[in-house]
Structure formats: C-alpha cells, structure tokens
Amino acid sequence: MSPAHRTPVAGPGPEAGGAITSAAAAREHVRGLLREHGRTGGANPDAVIDLLLVVSELVTNAIRHGEGLAGFEAALTERGVRLAVTDNSDTVPAQAYGSGEIPHTSRTGGYGWPLIIRLSESVTVEPRPEGGKTIHVTVPLT
Template sequence: MSGDFALSRTARETDDIQAKPCVPRAGTRRIASGDGASGGAPQPQVAVTSAALARQFVRSVVRERWDVPGRRASEEAVIDLLLVVSELVTNAIRHGGGIAGFDVAPTPDGIRLSVLDYSDVVPAVVHGPGALPPAHVGNGYGWPLIIRLARDIRVERRPEGGKTISVLVPLT
C-alpha cells in the first residue's frame, strides 16, 4: 500500500467509489469501549471475538441507541447491517490476523462500524466495482456484499500497525 487512503461510498451504485486522503474522523464514539460517549449510561465492555458476538452487540445497539420514537430500523435494513458485520469481522479473523478492535456508532443515517485488525494488507477488491465472482469458488463474496450494502467505506492504516475498516450502513 503506498500511503493511507480512505474509500468513500455515497450511493448503492458501484461506480461511485473514490479514493480520498485519510482524515481522522472527529466525534467517533467508541460504544463498545464502555465510555458512554453516546449519551446515557456507559455501555458495558464488549469483547468481540466472533461474528456472532459482533452481530448480537450491533443488534442491541440498534434497539437501544438507534431506534427512537418515530424512527425504527426495518428488519430488512437490520439484516443488511448484520450481513456487513459478519463479513467485516470474519475478514478480520480470516485475513487480518484477528480482531484488534470493534467500534459501533449510531449516526442519524444508520450505524457506523469500525473493525480494526492486525494486517496492513488492503483487500485487492476494495477498489473494485462490487462484482460477485463469475463462478462459485467458495469465497470472494464478502467485499462485493459490503460494497453493495454500505456507504462511506474507509480503509485506514493504524500508526501501531494493522488497519481500520470503517463503513456506514444506512438504516433509513
């Protein structure tokens, strides 16, 4: 990788992914860290070690922090969100040397997920159009699904090594 970069995805179409310089995001809330930054009581420490635990935690964040009177996530939107969670966490485990961190932040538009891993390697298909593999090969479906279901996809190097993959999954 020749420097830090972030990918931005603003619509479901696959031709609008653009590389942009990395800028630290202000106001990122680390709900999973128990700091209470999202308002209200601090959240309990959550050790995400599997896709199942990540899905369970994210579903609870949607119920407790995103769903409010007059705004509820549809079951279809939550299914998309949980699929993205599964793919990001599974990729960190299988290809990124493990999960170094897992952050969840409700936004007015949906849920921002950040998965930290230990690998500096950026998936080659991160710049791709989101096309599915031409034939069933047993893998290669995760990134295309993430590209199709998420927005504002960012891949950033961490100063201590590894990377953070951050996405916004709309719930509106």
C-alpha cells in the same frame, strides 16, 4: 448522533459488556446498540439484516485474513450505523475499493467484499501507525 460504543476484543463476554471475539458477538453488540437507542422499531427490517451481514463479513475477514480482530466499534448516525473494524494486517483487501460486482466464477468465496460495498454508503481503509488497519463503513438503516 450517538457516541461510539467501543467494545474491547479481550476480556469477559459480550453478555457482560465485554469482548467481541466473534462475528456472533459483534452482531449481538450491534443489535443491543439498536435496542438501547430505540432504533429497532423504526428501522427497516431488511436494512437491519443488511447491517448484520456487513458486521459478520467485516469481523470474519479480520479474524480469517487480517491476522486477528484488534478492535470493533459501532456508532449510530442519523441515517444508520458507522462501523470500525481493526485487524493486525497491513494488507488492504484487493476488492476493498472494487465495484461491488459479485464474482461469476465457480470458486468458493469472494462474495464478502462485494456485499460490503453494495450494502454500505461508504468504505474506507485506514492504515494504523503501529501496524494493521481499520476498516470504516457506514451502513444505512433507511
């Protein structure tokens, strides 16, 4: 297993090894992690797409609903990538421990958490003592 790659959420842009401030920057960081450790060639291309979708959903949720992105980490595991996304809200998303069933309503939105659940091997939400929470997921690449 490779060590976690912690990336600050303020400072210079990701191209300079700096901050993750958007879903696009987080996706690029994870792509770079895969390239750096030679995991892009052997990984299932659909699994990489799934991983990047989970990254996008988690970071976007932190920005939109979590009172701002407070931290982002990605680490390689034997089977995939472990992500930790921290935000400033104490509220646990209602669907975080749901079944992963896609909503069958006509309303807009509500698809992110079911996708995260379906594409991840594990999902946990950890409250932070100083406030906010960290969402941990492991996404397989096999």
